[in-house]
Amino acid sequence: MWRYCISAIACAGHAITESVAPRRDRRPAVTGVLELAGIGIGPANLSLAALCEEAGKAERTRFFDRKAGFSWHRGMMLPGARLQCSWIKDLVTPVAPTSRFGFLSYLAARQRLFAFVNAGFETVSRTEFADYLGWVAGQLPTLHWDSPLRDLAFEAGAFTAQVGCERVRTQHLVLGLGHEPAFPACLEPHLGQGCLHAAEFLERMPAIVGRHVVVIGGGQSGAEIVLHLLRSAKPPASIAWVSRRSNFLPLDETHFSNEHFTPAYVKHFFELPADRRVTLLQEQRMMSDGISPSTLRELYAEVYRLRFLEKVPPVPRLLPGHSVVGCTSWRGALGIELRSADTGAGQRIVADLVIAATGYRVALPPCLEALGIAWDAVTGTPMLGRCYAISWDGPAANRIYLQNAGRVSHGVADPQLALLAWRSATILNDALGREVFPLGTEASLIEWSRHSEHNEACSICE
Ligand SMILES: Cc1cc2nc3c(=O)[nH]c(=O)nc-3n(C[C@H](O)[C@H](O)[C@H](O)COP(=O)(O)OP(=O)(O)OC[C@H]3O[C@@H](n4cnc5c(N)ncnc54)[C@H](O)[C@@H]3O)c2cc1C
Structure with a gap:
């Protein structure tokens, strides 16, 4: 693990020490207050860390994660799973196309750029993209692992974050903690061997052969797990796939819908009244939560094969x-009680194994409460400014930014990879008080509104 000279406080009541841990690079030691500390190192803060390095800001920035090293949704890294957006929207390219941390640089470094081009993939496999992310992480000496966030405070003009055994002082904080698995309430008492979330599917590796499996959730994760079960060499005795949506609905990735995944639309969306934003998010749901058409095609073909050609179980109940x-x-x-939205009729399915592919919810650490953050009354989420800073009970010169928690304020693209680099650059520009990465106003084919072109100031951060 890379370590720096950071003011350290030993865990579990040991004396406060100043530790100088082994260093593997030639950077001067960090003493005193960092400019920016990121907590959580998923793609969001990894993008920010890469941009900090590009901007020559690595000396005074550090990033911390509770995991032992980089990984990306390992529990769902199913064979054949593919990225749901263009690889060009990698960690840096949309704002720093010449960065050495781009996906093309990764391919060149791995010596397979020509083969990749020749392959003509429509999308990249998630395995390859995860390898790319890990490749970037491996080059950033500012990342600290085994460092769970334990406490946050604000004292003497800076935030103090207790991360693992270290106590870090920083002017700005960027929380990129991702989301945590969400379950229907009725499943929660049954979580364990026979009932798990899709997020842990491959890590738990539940026995499936000869069992009666129910998959709940009609999004991409549910679809990928059903496909995996159907193709298994040693399949379950039966599979039922349940979704409350009216059908297994496709991801809307058509051209005009993709305009919602642009900076111009985010700026427009941010200016809208809260109730209008809530309505639009409902309408736009299938732009982020639908199933990739290629996955639907494969699923349909598998079910067709099993049902009409091979006539062998498990023909899934859909x-x-x-x-x-x-x-x-x-x-x-487990007896799973279902109710039909069309007829109101109920039925019970018996399952040896229930896999809940029922989505995720924003995970915010309880210690954030102590900083007096403002909550949006309509959406029940922290109030974010245009530049992703929370409105909080402290000096404006110290900001707390939230990555991947702004769906209700910044729109449908926020939980996705599409605008990672742009969001990180927005945060970094705001934290540093200058346009390190010029973001300008990119042309949009759709005229969303005039204010999105002219109102660039951040309402909270100003
Ligand atoms: C299976 C799956 C596939 C996806 N595929 C796509 C896709 O193809 N295209 C797309 O656009 N989007 C996709 N997404 C959505 C989104 O891009 C990803 O969820 C992405 O990983 C979000 O990045 P993040 O950094 O915000 O969060 P995460 O990747 O969840 O990272 C958060 C990090 O914070 C750390 N952490 C959490 N709490 C603490 C703590 N208390 N202390 C220290 N560290 C902490 C975690 O260990 C983790 O490393 C996918 C999501 C899932 C679940």
Whole structure:
């Protein structure tokens, strides 16, 4: 692990020490207050760390994660899973096209750029993109692992973050903690061997052979798991796939819909009244939560093969338009109660294994409360300014930025990879008080509104 001379406080009540840990680079030691500390190192803060390095700001920035090293949604790294957006929207390219941390540089470094071009992939595999992310992480000496956030405070003009055994002082904080698995309430008492979230599927590797499996959730994760089960050499005895959506609906990645994944639209969306934003997000749901058309095609072909050609189990039961309304233990298995949205009829399916592909919710650390952050009354989320800073009870010169928690304020693109680099550059420019990465106003084919071109100031950060 890379370590720096950071004011350190030993864990579990040991004496406060100043530690100078082994260093593997030639950077001068960090003493005193950092300019920016990022907590959580998923793609969001990894992008920011790469841009800090590009901007020559690595000396006074550090990033911390609770994991032992970089990984990306390992529990869902199913064979054949593909990225749901263009690889050009990598960690840096949209704002720093000549950066050495771009996906093309990765391909060149791995000596397969020509082969990649020849392959003519429509999209990159998630395995390859995860390898790219890990390749970038491996080049950034500002990343610290095994460093869970334990506490946050503001004292003497700077934030103090207790991360693992270290106490870090910083002018600005950037929280990139990602999302945590969300379950229907009725499943929560049953979590364990027979009931798990899709996020942990490959890490838990539940036994499936000969079992009755119910997959809940009609998004991309649910679809990928069902496809995986259908193709398994040792398949389950039965598979039921339940979704409360009216059908297994496709990701809308058509041209005009993709305009919602541009800086121009984010700026427009941010200016809208809260109730209008909520309505639009409902309408735009399938632009982020639908199933990739290629996955739907493969699924349909598999079900067709099993049902009409091979006529062997498990022919899956496909149950869209059904909500899970209850779950009970039943003779060592689980009884899943379903209700049809169309007819109101109920039914029970018995499962040995329930896999909940039921999405994620924003994860904010309880210690954030102590800083007196302002909550949006309509959406119940922290109030974010245009530049992703939270409105909080402290000096404007010290900012807390939130990555990947601004769906209700910044729009449907926020939880996705598409605008990672742009969001990181927006945060960095704001934190440094100058346009390190020129963001300008990129042309949009759609005239969303006039104010999106002219109102560049950040309402909270100003
Ligand atoms: C299976 C899956 C596939 C996806 N595929 C795509 C795709 O193809 N295209 C797309 O646009 N989007 C995709 N997404 C959505 C989104 O791009 C990813 O979820 C992305 O990983 C979000 O990045 P992040 O950095 O915000 O969060 P995360 O990747 O979740 O990273 C958060 C990090 O914070 C750390 N952390 C959390 N709490 C603490 C703490 N208390 N202390 C220290 N560290 C902490 C975690 O260990 C983690 O490393 C996918 C999501 C999932 C779940």
